[in-house]
Amino acid sequence: MKIGITGLANSGKSTIFNSLTRLGVSTPPYAATSGEPHLGMAKVPDERIDRLAEIFKPKKVTYATVQFVDYIGLTRGDAKQNRSVCEFVKDADALVHVIRAFEDEGVLHPLGSLDPLRDARTVEAELILGDMELVEKRLENMDLALKKGSKPSPEERALLEKCQAALNDEISLRDVSFTNEERVAMRHLQFMSIKPQVVVLNIGEHDLNSDQAAAMCREVERLYKGSVWVKALALSGKIEMEIAELPSEEARAFLEDLGIQEPALNRLIRACYENIGLISFLTVGEDEVRSWPVRKGSDAHAAAGKVHSDIQRGFIRAEVISYEDFMKVGSLAAGRDKGLLRLEGKTYPVTDGDIIHFRFNV
Ligand SMILES: Nc1nc2c(ncn2[C@@H]2O[C@H](COP(=O)(O)OP(=O)(O)OP(=O)(O)O)[C@@H](O)[C@H]2O)c(=O)[nH]1
Ligand SMILES: [Mg+2]
Incomplete structure (x- = not known):
């Protein structure tokens, strides 16, 4: 399973990637515009595995894992750049969409000011535009093929036109109802706006657990019209990265100080897992206690x-x-x-x- 991390530049994507994977990629205060994508694995936290390991005392304990990909940000109004950015996440099963909600004058905001809802709309609009382009190109190719004498499938054309109509109305494909056959037929097109999203509001460290952060999550979910494929949660990327870098005893004490039971990252990973439609079955024994991801x-x-x-x-x-x-x-x-x-x-x-x-x- 692969999850792409996306969002505008400098929203905290790499910071969150680092907390998830502990890979320590660089997080400069200026926006990255090129480079290689980062790939890393994250463990899916599961208390059941912890409890079972206490009972079986196995030689090995294995958690389910999810792969994350972190790349540079999307840019408002730059379709060409965005196309190359999406290239690296188009095969992902879901997206983590990071939205900047922390204030820091030392970190440039690509749109000049802090406005999480505007940023959410901007990214969604870019995903929709990218998908529109894909549909148009595919339809053009079908016309060309027709002229050359081959017979493109009328079902595929109808499906593309259905997508086009939704996208023209600024409706993300994840909110269009498709039959299973339709979903299979368009898998190879690798649309972006069809992917389930976990929206992460990257809030300032002082806003943790605040009513304001909770309200902002609700507003974001409203923006996505309560789509079942979009979940929003708030966390502080900076704090998560600090927690991830601490030895586990110290991390526990730090969490206690913050008045939280577990890193917000655990919620994030679980939300991704659920959003992809994954469940876990477990195997137990003296050799290994393990959780295995399978599709619902x-x-x-x-x-x-x-x-x-x-x-x-x-x-x-x-x-x-x-x-x-x-x-x-x-x-x-x-x-x-x-x-x-x-x-x-x-x-x-x-x-x-x-x-x-x-x-x-x-
Ligand atoms: N104060 C504060 N700063 C943060 C937080 N998260 C990230 N930053 C800072 O914001 C800057 C950009 O963070 P990155 O994680 O590199 O952001 P990014 O989205 O990967 O940026 P690009 O890859 O350049 O698009 C860095 O200086 C981070 O230290 C946060 O929660 N609070
Ligand atoms: Mg980055």
């Missing part, structure tokens, strides 16, 4: 394939117990005795938090 709606057979292709090929049964049931009884054996451990077949729809043991034969 995946069956046990697909889940087995995540663990190992042999397990998928030789799939016999999945022994399944929900995390909650497991915690009530404390062991798989007790779960079996109490009838809470179920035997499921290939088509069993995996649920978030299922602890699964695959029986297989190769």
Whole structure:
């Protein structure tokens, strides 16, 4: 799973990327206009894994991970530049859209003043413009092909025209209803405004936990007309980066001082995970306790394939117990005795938090 970090220049994208991945890429106070994209992995925090690790004391504990890509910012009104920026995130499953909401005279704002809602609108408009261009180019190519005697698919044309009509009305594609077939048919076009978004308001460190920050989140969500594909949250990139750089004991003390239970980054990663439509199933044992990401709606057979292709090929049964049931009884054996451990077949729809043991034969 890949998530692209986007937003205007100097909004704090790389700062947030650093907190997520601990890679320490440079975050100069001036806007970057070129360079290489940064790639890094972030662990998906999961308390269930922490608790299970305490019980099983395994040799290895593995969390699900998500890949993040950080690149330079989008520029208002510069379609060419934006096209090259989107090139690196167009295959992402979702976007983290960072909006500057912190005041700092030492950090240049590309639009000259602090105005989070304007910035949100600006970025959304650029994504829509980029998608419009894509549609137009694709339609032109179809016309050309037609002239040359080939027969482009009428379904694809209709679909493109449907997209075009929405984009012309400034409606992001994520808010247009498409059938599954339509979604599959346009996947290769790699539209940007169709991607789920987690909007991050990068607030000043003194605004943490403030009513003002919460109100701003609501305003941003209103701007996206309550789209189910957009979630907004507020955090301070600067503080998150400081927390990420601390040894874990000190980080805990720092969080306590701030009056928060966990880094806001955990909420951010979880929001991304949910927005992509991912759930986790868990495997346990003395060797490893691990969480595995799968798409919501995946069956046990697909889940087995995540663990190992042999397990998928030789799939016999999945022994399944929900995390909650497991915690009530404390062991798989007790779960079996109490009838809470179920035997499921290939088509069993995996649920978030299922602890699964695959029986297989190769
Ligand atoms: N005060 C304050 N400064 C921040 C915060 N987040 C980022 N900055 C500063 O803003 C500047 C830009 O941060 P970056 O993380 O590099 O921003 P960016 O969006 O990656 O910038 P470009 O890649 O150049 O578009 C740096 O000087 C950061 O230290 C924050 O939460 N508070
Ligand atoms: Mg940057």
